[in-house]
Amino acid sequence: MDILNNLIFGFGVAFSLENLAYCFAGVALGTLVGVLPGIGPLVTIAMLFPITFHLPAVPAIIMLAGIFYGAQYGGSTTAILVNLPGETASAVTCIDGYQMARQGRAGPALATAALASFFAGCVGTLLIALAGPTLGEWALKFGAAEYTSLMLMALVASAVMTQGDAVKGLAMVALGLLIGVVGVDVNSGMARYSFGIPELVDGVGFTVVAVGLFAVAEIVVNLESKEAREVYTGKVTGLMPTARDLKDAAWPTVRGTAVGACFGVLPGTGPALSSFATYMLEKKIAKDPSRFGRGAIEGVAAPEAANNAAAQTAFIPMLTLGIPASATMAVMLAALTMQGIATGPQVMLDKPDLFWGLIASMWIGNFLLLILNLPLVGVWVKLLTVPYRWLFPSVILFCCIGNYSVSNNPFDVYLCAVIGVLGYVLVKLECEPAPLLLGYVLGPLLEENLRRALLIARGDPTVFFTRPISLAFMVATVLILVVMVVPAARGKRHGT
Amino acid sequence: MKPDLWNNRDFLAGLLFIVLGGLAVALARDYPIGSTMRMGPGYFPTVLGGILFLFGVYVLLRGFRSGEKMKGEWGYRPLALIAFSIVLFGFLLDRVGMIPAIVAMLFAAAAAGREFRLKEVLLLAVVMTAFSAVVFSYGLKLPYPLLPGVWWIS
Numbered sequence: 001m002d003i004l005n006n007l008i009f010g011f012g013v014a015f016s017l018e019n020l021a022y023c024f025a026g027v028a029l030g031t032l033v034g035v036l037p038g039i040g041p042l043v044t045i046a047m048l049f050p051i052t053f054h055l056p057a058v059p060a061i062i063m064l065a066g067i068f069y070g071a072q073y074g075g076s077t078t079a080i081l082v083n084l085p086g087e088t089a090s091a092v093t094c095i096d097g098y099q100m101a102r103q104g105r106a107g108p109a110l111a112t113a114a115l116a117s118f119f120a121g122c123v124g125t126l127l128i129a130l131a132g133p134t135l136g137e138w139a140l141k142f143g144a145a146e147y148t149s150l151m152l153m154a155l156v157a158s159a160v161m162t163q164g165d166a167v168k169g170l171a172m173v174a175l176g177l178l179i180g181v182v183g184v185d186v187n188s189g190m191a192r193y194s195f196g197i198p199e200l201v202d203g204v205g206f207t208v209v210a211v212g213l214f215a216v217a218e219i220v221v222n223l224e225s226k227e228a229r230e231v232y233t234g235k236v237t238g239l240m241p242t243a244r245d246l247k248d249a250a251w252p253t254v255r256g257t258a259v260g261a262c263f264g265v266l267p268g269t270g271p272a273l274s275s276f277a278t279y280m281l282e283k284k285i286a287k288d289p290s291r292f293g294r295g296a297i298e299g300v301a302a303p304e305a306a307n308n309a310a311a312q313t314a315f316i317p318m319l320t321l322g323i324p325a326s327a328t329m330a331v332m333l334a335a336l337t338m339q340g341i342a343t344g345p346q347v348m349l350d351k352p353d354l355f356w357g358l359i360a361s362m363w364i365g366n367f368l369l370l371i372l373n374l375p376l377v378g379v380w381v382k383l384l385t386v387p388y389r390w391l392f393p394s395v396i397l398f399c400c401i402g403n404y405s406v407s408n409n410p411f412d413v414y415l416c417a418v419i420g421v422l423g424y425v426l427v428k429l430e431c432e433p434a435p436l437l438l439g440y441v442l443g444p445l446l447e448e449n450l451r452r453a454l455l456i457a458r459g460d461p462t463v464f465f466t467r468p469i470s471l472a473f474m475v476a477t478v479l480i481l482v483v484m485v486v487p488a489a490r491g492k493r494h495g496t
Numbered sequence: 497m498k499p500d501l502w503n504n505r506d507f508l509a510g511l512l513f514i515v516l517g518g519l520a521v522a523l524a525r526d527y528p529i530g531s532t533m534r535m536g537p538g539y540f541p542t543v544l545g546g547i548l549f550l551f552g553v554y555v556l557l558r559g560f561r562s563g564e565k566m567k568g569e570w571g572y573r574p575l576a577l578i579a580f581s582i583v584l585f586g587f588l589l590d591r592v593g594m595i596p597a598i599v600a601m602l603f604a605a606a607a608a609g610r611e612f613r614l615k616e617v618l619l620l621a622v623v624m625t626a627f628s629a630v631v632f633s634y635g636l637k638l639p640y641p642l643l644p645g646v647w648w649i650s
Contacts, residue, residue: 051636054636167551167554167555167558168509168551168555170551171509171513171547171548171551171552171555174517174544174547174548174551175513175516175548177540177544178516178520178541178544178545178548181540181541181544185527185537187535187537188528188536188537190527190528190537192524192527192537192541193520193523193541216578216579216582219574219578220571220574220575220578220608221571223571223574223578223608223609223610224568224569224571224574225568388609389606389609389610389611389613389616390616390620392605392608392609393581393601393602393605393606393609393617393620393624394602394620394624396578396581396582396601396605397585397598397601397602397605397624397628399582400582400585400586400601401628401632401638404585404586404589404640405632405636405638408639410586410587410589410590411586412586413582413583413585413586413589414582414583414586416582417579417580417582417583417586418579420578420579420582421575421579424571424575425512426509426512428505428566428567428568428570429505429506429508429509429512429566430505430509430567431509447540450535450540451535451540454532454533454535455533455534458533459531459532459533459534461532
């Protein structure tokens with residue numbers, strides 16, 4: 001009953017007044033940015049994490065995690081009421097959720113989404129508690145070669161599986177890795193790509209890259225497009241779903257949780273893809289698929305369960321292996337690193353209060369979210385009427401202050417503007433920025449492990465294929481490439 | 497060169513990758529490569545630059561064949577104004593303090609929007625400046641002057 005003891009210990013940590021307060025702040029903020037379109041959890045975490053330097057590690061990470069999974073709840077609210085996904089992960093919920101709202105069943109739709117999210121969040125958290133220690137123990141056997149192959153797999157998967165073009169995704173990974181190279185080389189002490197600028201000798205700051213790529217670029221994209229928002233003005237009445245609704249939603253929730261939990265662990269997939277996949281699954285196994293798209297409650301419960309389960313299990317590879325599976329997890333990893341915490345299998349042994357406290361806080365956070373989202377849904381809907389022309393200058397302001405406060409140097413702010421311009425150009429050319437960010441975060445780690453692995457193997461590159469675990473990762477990498485890239489390239493050719 | 501290439505997203509993306517990859521390789525020539533066993537600081541970036549270059553060539557060539565157009569126009573105006581507002585903030589913060597920097601930044605950024613309503617922007621500037629002063633100067637004690645020579649010391 002080791003896990004039980006650990007969990008009790010974790011709840012002891014999470015129930016301290018300070019940690020509870022930061023957990024609440026995190027999930028409330030997460031719901032807020034989930035509701036507000038155009039600002040996601042990634043940008044919020046990237047903006048806020050310079051400020052969390054002033055906090056101890058445990059409350060800081062509890063709050064940042066709360067923003068992440070809280071946003072999944074908030075995103076579904078706007079999807080149902082406004083037909084506008086506050087989060088990409090809620091895009092699928094729009095289809096049936098908005099139809100339910102138009103049929104006057106907004107209340108049950110919101111309740112179903114929140115309850116399904118809550119169930120999935122709890123199961124996802126339990127999975128972290130169960131899988132974490134096992135995976136961590138296994139990962140302790142990893143050497144440099146294994147880590148190199150694992151990172152290669154994560155990077156290739158993230159490039160290939162995100163929406164859009166696989167080849168461009170791979171190029172973005174390479175570009176991200178190159179940005180990660182900027183600064184002093186640890187082994188030789190040589191400054192690379194610093195152009196004689198002293199600030200660049202320390203490398204490109206994480207906040208600079210994340211905020212520039214995701215906040216600045218996205219705001220410019222939003223400003224150039226001219227789309228009007230239709231806000232649902234009807235009152236939300238009768239929150240409680242009927243017994244029939246609950247029965248209809250029960251199994252889809254369980255299936256959605258299972259699908260989401262698997263996708264969350266896989267690199268590059270994350271909440272967005274999992275909610276889409278589970279919607280497809282529900283539609284396929286439904287007795288009457290034509291109900292989907294016309295307000296089927298399964299179409300709300302399953303994707304919402306899936307994106308929440310994925311949001312939780314995404315923490316597994318980040319916490320136990322130190323390898324983030326998504327861009328948002330890369331931000332979390334960077335936040336942990338900045339706090340001086342070496343992520344990886346040791347984190348459970350070295351920092352049990354952090355690991356178990358975080359897990360316990362997720363349970364509490366999911367419960368808080370249920371309260372925040374159901375009775376208070378009216379408040380969040382009101383926030384939707386805040387016009388974007390007030391919102392985006394404020395976001396830019398927080399980006400500026402966040403960047404400046406990292407080094408107290410205007411250089412980071414200037415660089416953020418440059419990265420923002422680059423990010424905008426990349427978005428316009430349909431290059432996904434997420435693989436770039438992942439490459440940037442993993443770059444230094446990948447180079448170090450690659451060098452070490454080859455040094456130990458005396459320069460023999462077959463080391464990656466002779467060690468069994470490493471071989472497995474390599475085979476998986478090749479399989480991902482073959483499965484995803486080959487049909488895409490062929491499809492293109494047929495298309496022309 | 498045909499003018500519609502400048503609207504071809506694959507061609508442009510490929511070109512960007514080629515330039516950046518080529519630049520990375522060219523600059524990395526100053527760093528010792530070393531051997532596979534003992535990699536120098538130039539090894540990793542050279543390989544990456546090369547990979548980026550090759551992907552760029554592929555995407556560029558594909559652009560000729562597919563001819564996929566970019567969606568929408570370039571948003572020069574919002575891009576320039578947003579970037580300018582950020583640079584303005586960094587430039588002013590050190591020199592004239594946080595309050596003028598925030599006000600100037602908000603005005604420049606708001607000008608990037610589709611509609612600019614002076615009263616609203618003024619109100620936003622007042623609210624955000626007060627909020628930032630309280631949270632960042634007073635609450636988090638970030639060491640920036642509010643105005644030249646004026647600090648919030650508590």
